[in-house]
Amino acid sequence: MNDVAELKQYVGVHARAQGIPPAQYEPLLDQVSHDDDGPGSWVAEWSRAAERLERDGRLLEACRYYNMARFPYVDGQPRRDALARCVTVFDRWRRENSPIQRLDLDLPQGRLGCWTVGLDPAQPRPVLLVMGGIVSVKEQWAPLLLRARALGMAGLVTEMPGVGENAARYDTDSPRMLSHVLDALRDRGVDATQAYAMTLSFSGHLALRRAPDDPRLRGVILAGAPVHAFFTDREWQRALPRITVDTLGHLTGEKPADAVERMRGWAIDPSALRAIDVPVHALVSRRDEIIPPQDAQMLRRHVRRLRTRTNDDVHGSPNHVAESGLWLVLSLLRMRRVDPRQQASLRWRLTAMRARGVLASGGG
Incomplete structure (x- = not known):
């Protein structure tokens, strides 16, 4: 497991590089209390937000949140699933919106x-x-x-x-x-x-x-x-x-x-x-x-x-x-x-x- 305080500290550069403003990701980080499985975990909270964006058809934003869910690397099934969703949702976005x-x-x-x-x-x-x-x-x-x-x-x-x-x-x-x-x-x-x-x-x-x-x-x-x-x-x-x-x-x-x-x-x-x-x-x-x-x-x-x-x-x-x-x-x-x-x-x-x-x- 990762140190949650460090995850919160170093995710900022990657969130901002993708256009996720602090006003959006900081309230989410407040819901993260651990890096294990289940509610309140790093993967679960980012993935839950990503799923909402995906349901709303905001595919590129959803991809970015799934990316944050698998951050910093795949260390088990929850992050593996988040990476797979990141790739799949990006594939959907690029088919519909880009060359x-x-x-x-x-x-x-x-x-x-x-x-x-x-x-x-x-x-x-x-x-x-x-x-x-x-x-x-x-x-x-x-x-x-x-x-x-x-x-x-x-x-x-x-x-x-x-x-x-x-x-x-x-x-x-x-x-x-x-x-x-x-x-x-x-x-x-x-x-x-x-x-x-x-x-x-x-x-x-x-x-x-x-x-x-x-x-x-x-x-x-x-x-x-x-x-x-x-x-x-x-x-x-x-x-x-x-x-x-x-x-x-x-x-x-x-x-x-x-x-x-x-x-x-x-x-x-x-x-x-x-x-x-x-x-x-x-x-x-x-x-x-x-x-x-x-x-x-x-x-x-x-x-x-x-x-x-x-x-x-x-x-x-x-x-x-x-x-x-x-x-x-x-x-x-x-x-x-x-x-x-x-x-x-x-x-x-x-x-x-x-x-x-x-x-x-x-x-x-």
Whole structure:
């Protein structure tokens, strides 16, 4: 079982990223008293709210609540059922409201479930690969595919090993999954030689490790990615939230007490970072409680084509969701060197948002 206080603390970033405002989820959290089975449990209260939304035909909102019910990972039948409902309800929503398509890929690690948009053999397009972190499923990020389509790209969203429907083990070979996905897309209506990775949280580590070895990756966008110190700084690791350590143990198949220690060899050394010859844009949270500040510093020292944006926020920048979304799209446009007028518009909107935030906080 998870610590309910931690669940309530860390669910905020994922709720806000999906457009669930505090006014909706905070009263629900007040009804949660434990993480076992039955009424008052984390899964039961989120699932009950999801069922109401589903009955009302508010399918995308229901999907988001089922996602929160299975958060942070499947540890038994109740969360397994919530994940299944999350996927099923999203499938219903996308069939009725979007061009998003289901695609299952048979990779060396096993079958991988994906949501896609813009796959067209008659007109192969550059592809945007989207992946969340260790606690977020593909349905959470799938609406980003509509942005890719609007930008004239194909798009694919999937999950890290061990997350959601991806049953593969999270291990030292996991970065190769990105290349295996591109291999599988080669004859499926995308230009897999022009791939851009929007990899959020821990999936950013996979992209950084793979970028020097796969020339098809033309750019990498990160948000709160572990790089080096996360894996090597024992003092930092001792202060990590239990929910992070438990999740890493679940995904790697290790005991939580051993999981982070056995990941020490996953640290990316400076020479590997210097070998990255594509643009890397990184979103950094100044008060990140999961990713140590040394990791952003290491990117700045060793990645040659780096842009960063720093928010005065905690991991995932939950108080800067709108700004971060604009910045991610702007990063993609900059990497592809397209649509200068839209780039200028996004830069203006970001500047205006940042100025309003400074004024609201009394910063002058």
